[in-house]
Amino acid sequence: MIIDKVLNVDDYYYDVFMAISESLTGFSMNELQATGLAGTYYRHILTHIESATFIGFLNISKNILENSYSQDQLKNAVNAEVFSDPATEGIARSIITLWYMGTWEGAYINGLSYKEGLVWTVMHAHPPGAKQPGFKSWSVKPVNSNS
Structure with missing residues (x-):
């Protein structure tokens, strides 16, 4: 069974x-919780x-x-039962967008949702104008840089 008691x-x-x-x-539950937005979302x-x-x-x-005892079983079940039904697919896609972009139906939830969007982690970037990359970060070559 893949479910744990949270907080x-x-x-x-x-x-x-x-x-x-x-x-x-x-993303792990710990990473999602670290955004500070789980309850808000x-x-x-x-x-x-x-x-x-x-x-x-x-x-x-x-x-x-x-009913899922492995990550593969879980992935297959989500694809078969959630993404195959338009009603649940829409909610699932909205939840994904919420976590990655911090938006629900095109609008940011709050100022923190922009800063903590998972998209910035995936891109190895920071949200412009909201979170600085850190002192002297300009002197370090970007992750996955081809230059």
């Missing part, structure tokens, strides 16, 4: 949200889509997580 939060669905977010993004989704729709998505996710 002793009483809302079981929060744990499911974090576990499925880990699967959808490819969870609450934002709850207030921006119908609760029954989101809970339905989380119940499907819960079943997938409970």
Whole structure:
């Protein structure tokens, strides 16, 4: 079973949200928690889509997580059960966008969501105008540089 209790939060669905977010993004729960936005994102989704729709998505996710015993099994189940149904596919894609870009339906959740978008980590970059790369970072060759 691929699901763990997260931060002793009483809302079981929060744990499911974090576990499925880990699967959808490819980032660990610790990395997602480190953004400081996990609770904010969870609450934002709850207030921006119908609760029954989101809970339905989380119940499907819960079943997938409970019945998967390897990462390959989990990946196949997510593809077969989440991405094959337009209703759950839309929510999954929105969750991915939320974590990577910090946006929900094209709008930033808050100022921190821009700074902490996973896209910056993937690009080995920093969000312009929001987070500086660090003192003397200009003197170090960029990661994956071909120059």
